[in-house]
Amino acid sequence: MDKIEFKQTFIERLAELYAMEVSDATPIELYQTLGSIVSTTYTKQWSKSWQDYRDTKQKQVYYFSIEFLPGKMLKSNLLNMGWLEIVEEALSELGIKLDDLIEIEPDMALGNGGLGRLASCFMDSIASQSLPGNGNGIRYRYGLFKQRFVDGHQVELPDEWLPKGNIWEVRKDSKAVDVHFGGSVHLEEHHGRLKPVYHGGYTVRAVPYDTGMVGYKNGTVNTMRLWDVAIPAEEEEHYRSIEDRRMVEELTSVLYPDDSNEAGRKLRLSQEYFFVSAGVQSILRYYKNLHLPLEQISRYIAIHINDTHPAMCIAEFMRLLVDQENLKWEKAWRLTLQVMSYTNHTIMAEALEKWSIEMMQDVCPRIYQIIEEIDRRFVEEMSTFHNQGLIQRTRIIQDGQIHMAHLAILGSHSTNGVAKIHSDLLKNVILNDFYVLYPSRFNNKTNGIAQRRWSQLANPAMTKVLNQTIGDSWHRTPTDLHLLMNFTEDDEVLEQLAAAKLENKKRLAAYIKEHKGIEVSPEAIFDVQIKRLHAYKRQLMNLMHILKLYFELKNDPKRDIHPRVFIFGAKAAPSYHYAKAIIKAINETANLINHDPDIQDKIKVVFLENYNVSLAEKIIPAAEVSEQISLATKEASGTSNMKLMLNGALTIATLDGANIEIREAVGEENIVTFGLTEKEVYRYYQEQNYRSLEWYHNDPVIQRILNAFIDGTIPNIVNEGKQIFDSLIQYHDEFFVLRDFADYCRAQEIINQLYQDSRRWNQISLINIANAGIFSADNTVERYAEDIWQIRPNPSSQLGGAAQHD
Numbered sequence: 001m002d003k004i005e006f007k008q009t010f011i012e013r014l015a016e017l018y019a020m021e022v023s024d025a026t027p028i029e030l031y032q033t034l035g036s037i038v039s040t041t042y043t044k045q046w047s048k049s050w051q052d053y054r055d056t057k058q059k060q061v062y063y064f065s066i067e068f069l070p071g072k073m074l075k076s077n078l079l080n081m082g083w084l085e086i087v088e089e090a091l092s093e094l095g096i097k098l099d100d101l102i103e104i105e106p107d108m109a110l111g112n113g114g115l116g117r118l119a120s121c122f123m124d125s126i127a128s129q130s131l132p133g134n135g136n137g138i139r140y141r142y143g144l145f146k147q148r149f150v151d152g153h154q155v156e157l158p159d160e161w162l163p164k165g166n167i168w169e170v171r172k173d174s175k176a177v178d179v180h181f182g183g184s185v186h187l188e189e190h191h192g193r194l195k196p197v198y199h200g201g202y203t204v205r206a207v208p209y210d211t212g213m214v215g216y217k218n219g220t221v222n223t224m225r226l227w228d229v230a231i232p233a234e235e236e237e238h239y240r241s242i243e244d245r246r247m248v249e250e251l252t253s254v255l256y257p258d259d260s261n262e263a264g265r266k267l268r269l270s271q272e273y274f275f276v277s278a279g280v281q282s283i284l285r286y287y288k289n290l291h292l293p294l295e296q297i298s299r300y301i302a303i304h305i306n307d308t309h310p311a312m313c314i315a316e317f318m319r320l321l322v323d324q325e326n327l328k329w330e331k332a333w334r335l336t337l338q339v340m341s342y343t344n345h346t347i348m349a350e351a352l353e354k355w356s357i358e359m360m361q362d363v364c365p366r367i368y369q370i371i372e373e374i375d376r377r378f379v380e381e382m383s384t385f386h387n388q389g390l391i392q393r394t395r396i397i398q399d400g401q402i403h404m405a406h407l408a409i410l411g412s413h414s415t416n417g418v419a420k421i422h423s424d425l426l427k428n429v430i431l432n433d434f435y436v437l438y439p440s441r442f443n444n445k446t447n448g449i450a451q452r453r454w455s456q457l458a459n460p461a462m463t464k465v466l467n468q469t470i471g472d473s474w475h476r477t478p479t480d481l482h483l484l485m486n487f488t489e490d491d492e493v494l495e496q497l498a499a500a501k502l503e504n505k506k507r508l509a510a511y512i513k514e515h516k517g518i519e520v521s522p523e524a525i526f527d528v529q530i531k532r533l534h535a536y537k538r539q540l541m542n543l544m545h546i547l548k549l550y551f552e553l554k555n556d557p558k559r560d561i562h563p564r565v566f567i568f569g570a571k572a573a574p575s576y577h578y579a580k581a582i583i584k585a586i587n588e589t590a591n592l593i594n595h596d597p598d599i600q601d602k603i604k605v606v607f608l609e610n611y612n613v614s615l616a617e618k619i620i621p622a623a624e625v626s627e628q629i630s631l632a633t634k635e636a637s638g639t640s641n642m643k644l645m646l647n648g649a650l651t652i653a654t655l656d657g658a659n660i661e662i663r664e665a666v667g668e669e670n671i672v673t674f675g676l677t678e679k680e681v682y683r684y685y686q687e688q689n690y691r692s693l694e695w696y697h698n699d700p701v702i703q704r705i706l707n708a709f710i711d712g713t714i715p716n717i718v719n720e721g722k723q724i725f726d727s728l729i730q731y732h733d734e735f736f737v738l739r740d741f742a743d744y745c746r747a748q749e750i751i752n753q754l755y756q757d758s759r760r761w762n763q764i765s766l767i768n769i770a771n772a773g774i775f776s777a778d779n780t781v782e783r784y785a786e787d788i789w790q791i792r793p794n795p796s797s798q799l800g801g802a803a804q805h806d
């Protein structure tokens with residue numbers, strides 16, 4: 001479509017939808033009009049993609065995830081359709097700013113953080129690589145809460161995103177399936193086989209809402225299917241009371257706001273079974289319509305379990321094969337192993353799901369029976385194994401609890417971690433018992449990011465410089481960013497990149513001014529820590545370093561430091577009081593420092609509210625320092641580290657998660673690392689000889705800083721300050737903040753020094769961009785496709801499956 005054609009279509013569509021002319025229409029009407037043109041256009045390709053998959057019987061993967069975090073989709077759809085520039089210009093000729101329309105779209109926030117965002121980055125890349133793949137999840141009516149600060153405290157407001165209208169989804173009543181909950185089940189003999197007989201319980205209807213996942217300029221449109229709940233018409237009489245109806249509606253009402261922490265609640269387990277059962281049933285129905293033998297299902301279908309939340313896929317698949325399709329257990333089990341694969345995203349004990357037997361019996365009794373049988377057969381099969389202690393430790397059911405990670409590993413052919421160090425820890429430490437039993441199941445797939453969203457969409461200024469310098473092959477082949485390495489000594493390019501960064505910093509400065517009323521200088525270093533608030537991520541250490549600089553400047557206002565703006569974005573789980581105490585402490589410190597005339601604007605602290613995908617798109621292009629400071633071993637991978645690197649920020653990092661691979665990619669001189677290593681952390685665990693109190697007593701700097709939390713230096717944090725102080729002293733500083741602090745300050749001083757040499761700084765920035773290509777999710781999903789899912793690009797996609805240049 002060219003510009004003239006688009007303008008014509010736009011005017012016509014606006015008239016059709018609203019009987020209006022451009023000059024009369026509100027931004028919402030204009031947004032709806034544009035969205036309607038976009039979606040009706042890709043719908044043709046959408047049908048073609050799934051018809052292709054069906055007609056040529058291509059193997060497809062289904063990515064089951066309890067969270068998806070796509071953010072806004074208008075601009076990325078335009079980009080992927082190859083329309084962005086034309087539409088922007090055409091609208092502007094009609095007197096409409098595309099950015100104003102983009103503002104209208106609600107940020108689709110059906111996820112908490114890294115896990116959900118990764119799922120959405122994968123959806124983009126799977127489609128962009130012409131791979132036959134679908135998402136399967138829950139259509140929450142309320143996404144992740146909106147965060148506001150009131151007197152520096154986090155307050156949570158509901159995220160009502162649907163009333164504003166979601167133009168991308170298509171409800172498909174004809175594809176609904178029923179999901180049964182509760183009651184009891186007993187087995188009865190039927191023609192020589194045991195068959196389950198259900199008593200009581202209740203049935204709900206799962207109704208899918210499909211959203212097109214548009215691939216990058218390749219004609220592929222895949223499906224993200226999110227399930228909503230409804231009461232089946234024929235079951236109406238069972239749901240007479242308001243209570244009963246509410247119970248059903250609650251199923252897809254809210255996303256649990258905990259990241260890497262399991263609530264262990266019945267509703268959560270019900271949500272898990274709901275989207276698992278709906279998804280697996282609809283896959284099997286699709287497969288049966290292909291009229292292929294059931295025994296061959298693993299040649300056509302792969303199911304991926306994203307973290308343990310969808311691990312019941314294994315038992316549900318067994319249920320359908322055995323109870324419904326009358327397959328023998330052994331055969332069904334073999335197929336299940338071939339179909340299923342699992343990604344582990346954390347080693348943190350509190351995130352590894354366990355459910356009590358009673359609760360699972362209560363929610364899905366037949367699934368419990370099947371898990372019990374899987375467990376029984378595992379123990380039986382392993383009865384001659386020499387190490388029976390190991391078998392007891394790897395069982396699914398232990399001490400009245402069902403270990404979902406054990407189910408996921410024992411019931412699938414592949415378990416992967418999300419960065420090299422994380423996968424190694426799984427093999428050698430956390431899941432070592434399983435690795436001993438099934439070494440070939442374990443593998444690594446380092447995370448990746450939706451490259452185009454985090455560069456072309458979020459950072460047009462940088463994109464322009466890159467296109468002018470190295471052409472645009474990197475849009476499709478992100479490792480071509482490496483061509484930039486030819487320009488490390490090219491002053492013009494270095495300066496152009498620096499100018500792009502400055503432009504982005506000015507934009508962010510304006511946003512900060514508008515939303516926080518804080519004046520920040522675009523000449524200052526923009527230092528960014530954006531991620532969920534969690535003790536292991538150590539936002540507290542960042543705050544302590546800020547306090548250190550503050551006290552130094554108070555003592556010696558002439559102290560030579562380059563002005564720095566410390567920018568935070570982070571939500572805390574509503575019940576995570578410690579994380580909320582840290583938010584309050586950062587906000588109060590910000591208030592203190594930002595208003596202290598002695599500081600002369602040398603440091604500013606800005607905590608932006610409601611960190612989400614859209615805000616990330618504003619912050620990341622302006623960032624110069626990327627704070628990746630988790631305690632080594634605790635951050636499985638991290639993905640903001642990759643996004644910030646791609647945008648030319650220098651990483652200050654512990655040797656944790658993907659930071660290690662970032663260091664390998666850019667070289668030691670282009671990243672600043674510090675802190676305990678994995679080995680050192682484990683040595684402390686073994687020898688149990690970390691005494692945080694000693695680090696407090698022996699280091700006057702630490703003392704001064706920690707005292708500030710309890711002596712009134714930081715105002716209005718009587719309770720929070722004490723809680724923080726106690727966590728470090730009385731409760732022994734679980735994440736070694738005091739141990740790593742001095743080394744962190746040393747690293748920060750290196751950054752301060754490096755920034756004085758702007759040429760060197762610009763080189764580092766360029767080298768980071770140039771080496772970010774390997775962290776593209778395009779690359780990551782290709783590895784999943786080849787090694788785990790065994791799926792191939794659709795041969796009849798417009799690219800013929802092969803990577804081509806624009």
Ligand code: H53
Pocket residue numbers: 112113114115116118259260261307345346351418447635636637638639657
């Ligand atoms: O998953 C990210 C990792 C990150 C890890 C995160 C994560 C969640 O967001 C939620 C639950 C969970 O178990 C792990 O913390 O390190 O980058 C994607 O893999």
